[in-house]
Amino acid sequence: MGFLDIDNVTKSYGTVEVLHRVDISVGEGEFLVLVGPSGCGKSTLLNMIAGLEDITSGTISINGRVVNEVHPSRRNIAMVFQSYALYPNMTVGQNMTFGLEMHGVPKAERERALKDVAQLLQIGHLLDRKPGQLSGGQRQRVAMGRALVRDPDVFLFDEPLSNLDAKLRVDMRTEIKKLHHRLGRTTVYVTHDQIEALTLSTRIAVMNKGHVQQLGTPREIYDRPANTFVASFMGNPSMNLMPARIVVRDGAPHAQVTLDGASQKLLRLGQPALAAQDGREVILGLRPEAITDEGGADSSAQLVEQVDHVVSVVEPAGADTFAAFTVGGRDVVARLRANSQPRVGAQFPFRLNMDKAVVFDPRTEARIGD
Amino acid sequence: MSVATQTTAVRTGRIGRALIVTVLIFFALFYLLPLGVMLINSLKPLPEITGGNMMALPREPTLDPWRSAWSTAQIGVQATGLKPYFLNSILMVVPAVAISTMLGALNGYVLTKWRFPGHRWVFGLLLFSCFIPFQIVLIPMARLLGLMGLAGSLPGLILVHVVYGIGFSTLYFRNYYAAFPTELVRAAMIDGAGFFRIFWRIMLPVSGPIAVVCIIWQFTNIWNDFLFGVSFAGLDAMPMTVALNNLVQSSTGVREYNVHFAAAILAALPTLLVYIVAGRYFVRGLMAGSVKG
Structure with missing residues (x-):
């Protein structure tokens, strides 16, 4: 039993099965990357962990608790979306504390959490601005800040860097890696970029057509690919x-x-x-x-x-x-x-x-x- | 010549420009003519109208017709003017617009962000309601209002307008919310907001532009409605449009055209006002910055 267990999970839309018997288990503090070409089911799997999609069969458990029927807000997770999904009508500060407010955390405590995270991410000067007044990189930081404030068991990232330009993407990648080192939180990260997968992860699940092709450390995936798909997908130029x-x-x-x-x-x-x-x-x-x-x-x-x-x-x-x-x-x-x-x-x-x-x-x- | 006209408009010669402006002024005047005639004649004493030229400017301008139309003209049994009926219209239009807009927003929210099996059918049927002619539903509606004990009352009239308004308001909000990023709703779900909280805190605050469109549409339609008013209002809840008709159509005494003109302008004033006031809030770009840009 790991900290996050995905046990024999399938997902079907009607009669079409899009995820086939997925088994993934990661320990506490690990950084799991789900990587694969588009349409491989990686985002669907992430949404199932988040509770935004139903699980057709099998179980997902977080910290020993089966969460299949648990509402997303009670799974103690936080998610960073590809589009950042910042609430346009709220300031950065309100965006970041909205989740705490919904969970009935007292105002003083919210303010303290906000201050800590704003300092950690160096966005203290942005707290009174609206998302529309921020640059792409700043929005990305705020989106991460919103997740950090919640202090969750598991962080979920859905291709968080794909909307940034190449240079910023590399910087933010390093930033995410540092944050993970510092906080040591279990993280699930979806990307189609094999470099991101190799650099960030402690564990990679390479997916294709709804199957997990290989689950392993970056070194295992790179040196001992389970099949020709993994061999040619990971690495550039490919094997x-x-x-x-x-x-x-x-x-x-x-x-x-x-x-x-x-x-x-x-x-x-x-x-x-x-x-x-x-x-x-x-x-x-x-x-x-x-x-x-x-x-x-x-x-x-x-x-x-x-x-x-x-x-x-x-x-x-x-x-x-x-x-x-x-x-x-x-x-x-x-x-x-x-x-x-x-x-x-x-x-x-x-x-x-x-x-x-x-x-x-x-x-x-x-x-x-x- | 300003820079703007040089860069955005087709270049025209001096003569061509003069021609265009003349034609435009002509059509503007043509369009304003009825309103002008109404205004001019509402300011004349009655003999000036009956004895003279409709187009002539008033020789002895007076506001008496306006006072009469507002507070003393004979409508129905008592000489009350349009005042009480104006109030009736306000009492009808404000709740009817508010309720139908709210319900439309809620419908649009459910039909785009909380889809259920058959949501297309429900939306299709709601759309269908936009195209049902008023006359068809008069008798069934009268029967229904009777059964509910709302016949001839203000709440009954409000109900009719709300029911008729939902089709359009749902159409507006559904199409607006369809472009609203679903990831925001998902983020709010993970943050712990429920169905109504997401609606209040996330969806409604960015619905300004479409709400204005919907309110203008509903207000104009409901305020100007005559058929439902004359059919379902009874004597106590009679709206402005019906009162105006009764005033103009009354078969006793002298036809006071100047009062009729003033009354007609009074009846049209609120819709005009809504356009002027709410039109300023057609602000775009409220969605900027929520997602990648």
Whole structure:
């Protein structure tokens, strides 16, 4: 039992099931991010935790109490909406204390809570203004302030940063992370941005088409994706997926890939269990940063393979240079150091860190071998 | 030439401009002519009207017709003028407008933010009520008022106007609230506000513009209504419009046209006033800043 338990929860609209048997459990103080493409059901799940949508079957419990039939205002939650949802007719101060007022908290106590939160978020000078007089970033702060004042068991965020411009988004992301560190409150955060998911969370649930594809720490999700969907959704540029065949040489499993020009190359795999799968068709997954130039290779890596290959595209990106080559008919992106100088059409010695390689079943798309 | 006309209007020559202005003035005068005739003649003694030109300006201006129309003209049995009927109209129109606007706001709120199965049907039927001609419901309504013991009374008349007004006021508020962000209602729910609290504290404070539209519409319609007034008011609750008719149509004595004109203007004055006063509150942008902008 965790602090927030989502147990076998489904959601149907009429006969259409949009969430299928979702099981998520997080401990107190965790930062859970629900991430997935639009229409994956992440916002629906958040609304069910908030009590704004009915739960078709299964249970959601907060702090050991099943809340299925509990009114949103009595679940001891606070929510930050995508549109901020500030009451336009009230001042910032009134906006932030409205919830306390509705819960019958005495005025003196409300004022004290308001003062504390306003100081924490540095919005003390805005308290007498109307939401219409605030900038986007200020509204965002006020919306968070309104949630903080309630001092809830669980914070719910529904894509809170998606209306901000790129620079402000990064700043607010850091701010949210700091706040979570400071307050240590259990948080559920919905986003479609995988970077936000990786940076903020202590736990990520990757969702697609109403299913939780994988629940894990950011490191697990990134390094050991449960299937090809998670592998390609998380990370930018996304993980390279190459068709390969398991070949056992000297008792050790290798992935045999077809390089451009039809030559075969054997790449040593770190998963011993795959030795039993000789001849099996698989998908080999390798993140761009696991494919580098000679000097950029991870010195602690156990299994490093060299592939000499013709470069098809070069994209300098400031801190890194991305280079692409073709394996088995698919583009494979390598992340090279900025000062390495691959030339389009010329051979380049790529270093593949096979410690990081993952293998998927091409039919079920699930990770295999470990 | 001002900057504004240069940038927003089509450029015209001096002659073209003069032509346009002349035509506009002509139509404005044409439109104001009836009111002008009424005003002019309401200020004349009766012989000046019966013996002379309707269009001529008064030679001996007098306010007597206005005094007479307001307080001494013979309407019905007593010579009371329009005063008591004016009061009747006020007593009818204020509660009728207030109640139908409130109910419309409540309906609009429920139909957009607390949807229930079949809400489309309910809204459709309410809309349908906007298009039912008054005459059709006269007899069933009379029967109903009789059964409720409200026949020929002020509350009965108010009820009729409220029932008829709900269709339009619901239409106005529903369409206004449809554009109102539902996330605000959800936020208020999480904050712990209930059905009526959300309505009072969140929805109504931003409903100013549509409330003004609704009030102007309802006020004008109910104040100007004649058919319901003449059918359901009886003698005690007779509104201004019916009294005006009785005054003008009375078949005894001399027809005092100057008094009739003054009475007609008096009867039309409140709606005019509502436009002038409430029109100023057609403020836009009250919603600014609630959501992303």
